[in-house]
Amino acid sequence: MTFDLASAPIVFLAWERGLALPEDSLLVGADGTRINHATNDPSLTFLRLWDKAVLTGPAELLAAAESLDDDELSDHATLLRLTRDAGGRSLGTAALYYADDLELHQPDHTVHVSTGEADVAALEALCPPDDVNDVGLARLAHKFTIMSSAEPDAAPLACSAYGEYQGLLAPLGTLVAPEFRRQGMGRLATSIAAHEALAAGLIVQLSADVNNAPAHSLATSLGLSVAGLQTRVSLPSPQNPHK
Template structure:
């Protein structure tokens, strides 16, 4: 795998910022001791990163979760039961992959890559709406779209993009036209985006729903290292809760 644990403090720092945790709470926290941090956000989030774990959300839910261990909080169904009176709506459980270096594989043939926004609408029109929403290319600033080479009828085959997270991580997302899936096109696009992110001085982060086998195959095929998971549940606004 291609992640040196010496880079883990950078990942911890990004998540501390993203979850609004006290500085160094993840890095300095004792192994195996769960960090709980009350927030006013309308989300309950459980994060596991290597030997650390964090639960953030409304204080009453943190109190209710005290009797649950980390394996239970990693379970989406458990989180939904915990938030039943808060109108909990599941956002899923995702595995977290990282890389601070990746081997460069040159394609056998010339590849045409566009960094424009124009091909994205055409690519998304070819894909199921759920895939489009899950990847969220519109939220990712740096896009790399593999195009067919025929002119003037060049069209998009796949796009991988990244957006900066807390100025430290490059969150990757990849969308492939259904006709070109399982042909290595998505892996090639993801490799291009990942190397561009690494060249920009960022650590690559890839999130995959635990039930999305192709996404896991893509991550491991590229050499990304699994580091943990994130389980999230959105909550109703406070005034609409039944507590």
């Protein structure tokens, strides 16, 4: 296994901080008992990690969801129904994978890796805009782009990057040029970024939309362990009456 459950408290702590929950509320909360946490954030989020679950959002929406079970809240259509009158917009449901250790696989050929932003921009220009937006390399600070060669005019083949979430987790994102998909480039790039994140003392996190089969295949091929899911709906931001 690539994730030791002894590291689960670190994952819990990161999400407690990110969702503004009291510290240790996920770690010591009763198994199977959902935590409802009212916030003023313009979103409704359901998170399930192992045997713990939490629903965060406006108090009136939490009250409306009180009779629903966790399986129902895992479905983004349920959250959309709850937020229909509030103008909710689905951000989908994603499986969450983690690793605190990964086996190192050495490629059988020389790999040229760039950490430059220009090469990332060149790769994004080759890809459909929807793919670029979904992966969000621009939001991730540490980027590793596999290049076709070491020459100045080399072409970018794939890029994987990681960011930092609450100083504890390393969310991953991977983008592959259309011409080089299904050739192992995404797996290689992701492996490079993941090992760099682990070396920095972070736990690797990969979020894969439940309908994105290639992303799930990538996660399992690397040996990441699935730990739960996140379902989100965004809400319109409150208008500032002073504007």
